[in-house]
Amino acid sequence: MSAIALVPAAGNGSRMGGGQPKQYLPLADRPLIWHTLRALHAVPELERIVVVLSPDDTQWDQYDWSGFDRLRVLRVGGDTRAHSVLNGLEALRADYPASGEPAPAPARRLDRISISITLDAVPRDPAPVATLSQDGPWVLVHDAARPCIDPALVSGMIARLDNDPVGGILAVPVADTLKAARPGERIAHTQPRAGLWQAQTPQMFRLHALADALAASTGPDITDEASALERLGHAPALVMGSPWNIKVTYPQDLRLASLILAAHAERQD
Ligand SMILES: Nc1ccn([C@@H]2O[C@H](COP(=O)(O)OP(=O)(O)OP(=O)(O)O)[C@@H](O)[C@H]2O)c(=O)n1
């Protein structure tokens, strides 16, 4: 098993405001991204941790990263998260060339098993999906903006998905009642939440499969890696994440992240 982390860190933090990219905002006496990278360095299965910065980034070099021995920095960030991830993957492809061998057919998912005298398996997808390359290492894409990730959760995810033909993501089932809105901020209807999950990161896929999927589509609806795979007809696995694995998006999230990090630190004492 070979696994690397890819950390997109080329965003502007426009929803955070304040005029500085949020990955460098102070959090528990360090730049926010430091906590993300420290957590990933505590995952022994990750052999490299690759950070994607904006080509215009002027802040990274203001800090001392010498304590992080598996770090590689790529200044290839793009206009959107999907472009930053794709650019990082394309740079990595050179280090891990595809074998050129035909990829095995994807495993067929079973929708229902009815038990009579024998077991009848009913294939779920009527149309065949594109074959998925199994080449290259696993890549765990993790937002720089999720500094509270628990290293044990990442190790558990790698163990769970190592033999999976597609890969998968951390996610948590939706906890609240969901309302669909109509214009004027009035409720149109209540959206059934059964079967709905909130996507988190890491999102873990094979290098070439993910690069091919993102190369095929980086449109506005591709807001995470899984959606690029879904578009090709694949069904990534949902691995239970954690409510503590928040994405720092709005100003109030910084305070919450600092409380979560303090709770993590207390647990380790
Ligand atoms: N062009 C971009 C946009 C986002 N990201 C990264 O993707 C992660 C999640 O994105 P998001 O929370 O949307 O970050 P920002 O783009 O920084 O924030 P906003 O959308 O509020 O501008 C962050 O680690 C961010 O740095 C990136 O690498 N390249």
Ligand SMILES: C[C@](O)(CO)[C@H](O)COP(=O)(O)O
């Ligand atoms: C990948 C992600 O963090 C999963 O929740 C999320 O989709 C990033 O989206 P954003 O719109 O860039 O915040």
